[in-house]
Amino acid sequence: MIQGIDVSQYQGEIRWQDVKDEGVEFAIVRTTLRLTDGTLATDPNAIANITGAQSAGVYAGAYHYTRARTVAEAEEEARYFLSVIEPYRLEYPVALDLEDNSLTGLGKENLTNIANAFLETVQDAGYYVMLYSNKYWLTTLLDVDELRQYDVWLAQYPTVTYTGPYGIWQYTPAGRVNGISTNVDMDYAYQDYAQIIRDAGLNGFPKPGCPEDPCGNDKPEGPDHPGKPEGPGGSDKPEKPGRCPILLWLKKLAQLFRRVVDAVRNWFG
Numbered sequence: 001m002i003q004g005i006d007v008s009q010y011q012g013e014i015r016w017q018d019v020k021d022e023g024v025e026f027a028i029v030r031t032t033l034r035l036t037d038g039t040l041a042t043d044p045n046a047i048a049n050i051t052g053a054q055s056a057g058v059y060a061g062a063y064h065y066t067r068a069r070t071v072a073e074a075e076e077e078a079r080y081f082l083s084v085i086e087p088y089r090l091e092y093p094v095a096l097d098l099e100d101n102s103l104t105g106l107g108k109e110n111l112t113n114i115a116n117a118f119l120e121t122v123q124d125a126g127y128y129v130m131l132y133s134n135k136y137w138l139t140t141l142l143d144v145d146e147l148r149q150y151d152v153w154l155a156q157y158p159t160v161t162y163t164g165p166y167g168i169w170q171y172t173p174a175g176r177v178n179g180i181s182t183n184v185d186m187d188y189a190y191q192d193y194a195q196i197i198r199d200a201g202l203n204g205f206p207k208p209g210c211p212e213d214p215c216g217n218d219k220p221e222g223p224d225h226p227g228k229p230e231g232p233g234g235s236d237k238p239e240k241p242g243r244c245p246i247l248l249w250l251k252k253l254a255q256l257f258r259r260v261v262d263a264v265r266n267w268f269g
Contacts, residue, residue, distance in 0.1 A: 002026060002189040004092075006063065006170065009045040011180050016056035018179030026059040026092045026189060028153075028168075032081045033065035034073075036102075040080045050088055059194050061092030063132060064118070067100050070110075071117040078121035086125075089204040091194040093168075094122060095130040095153055099137055112143040119150050128193070128202045132170075135162040153187075167191050 003023055007014065008030035019027070031046040043049075046062075053060045064081040068074040085094060096118045103111060115131060123129045132153040138144055144152075144164055154166040157173065168189045175186035201207030 002192070004028065004059075004168070004187040004189055005175065005177060005180075006030070006185045006187060007045075007049055007180070009043050011045075011182050011184055013045075014049060014052060015179035016052040016058060019053075019177055020056040020058050022178050024058060024177060026061065026187075026193070027053045028061035028063055028092060028095060028187070029053070030065060030097075031062040031084050032077070034067040034077055036067070038067075040077065042084055046084065050090070054088075054091075059091035060088070061090055061094060061193075063095040063097050065097045065100070066114070066118065067102060068114050068118065069103065069106060071113050074114040074117040075121050078118045081118075082122060082125050082127075085127075086204070090127075091197060091203070092189075093128045093130040093151065093153070093193055093197070094203065095132045096122075097132045098142075099133050099155075104141060108141060108143055111141055112146050115142060115147055115150075119147070123150075126202055126204075126207075128197050128200070130167065138162060138164060167193075 002025050004026035005019070005024055006028040027049065029046055029049040030043045031050070032040065032042050035041050050060045050062065062081075062085050064077060066074065066077055068077050081094075096115060098111070098115055103114075106114070119129045119131060128151075130151045130153045131147060132155065133142065134155045138152070138154070139162070151168075152164065152166040153168040153170065154160065154162055155170040155173075156162055157171060160166075160169060168187050170185050170187045172186045174183045177184055177186075197203050198205050199208070
């Protein structure tokens with residue numbers, strides 16, 4: 001297991017070197033959200049947390065807190081989220097946080113379509129995506145069979161009774177870590193996401209299988225921490241991550257194959 005945390009503006013100013021010294025290896029940062037009045041916003045501490053974590057040698061991921069009520073709103077949120085994270089190479093997954101109580105009355109089909117719209121949009125942009133939610137949502141409010149192509153970040157305390165697959169477990173909302181003055185969510189990752197993401201060329205990292213970088217991946221990496229934006233405050237930001245046409249074609253082919261298999265299964269009962 002790999003120890004991590006997830007943070008937002010509510011953790012205040014974080015002393016990231018102290019966090020690293022506590023044995024924390026990754027941090028998933030709330031980056032964007034839809035406010036209760038419907039407007040889209042960036043967490044005021046998001047960029048400081050991403051760059052601060054990476055500067056201290058802590059791998060960074062990102063998440064978006066959704067209040068989307070339609071597929072169109074989910075796609076709008078995804079585009080906004082991408083516009084904020086695209087300058088950075090993120091070593092850990094990017095996630096949709098789907099748990100807001102205001103959405104529970106939308107119904108399973110609508111909520112599933114909302115989740116899929118956001119995750120597919122971000123995935124198609126070249127990111128390793130995850131769905132963050134809790135057991136109740138995953139077993140009651142969402143059709144997880146329709147979302148099985150996405151990794152799950154599970155929130156359940158203090159032990160897991162959820163029987164579906166998941167890659168990260170948020171095991172407490174009340175952890176204490178030196179360098180953070182408040183309680184903080186604590187997580188375990190069960191895969192080496194940093195290696196998976198780099199090897200696959202996701203989240204802004206160079207993509208494999210494309211000779212002489214035809215996919216637009218010639219972005220510099222920092223000498224101290226690969227993927228860290230260079231310059232004070234990340235001023236020399238990497239370019240927008242390229243999208244390798246070969247990999248996108250293979251992904252679409254795999255999705256089509258899954259749909260054909262599902263159709264055959266449904267046809268024969």
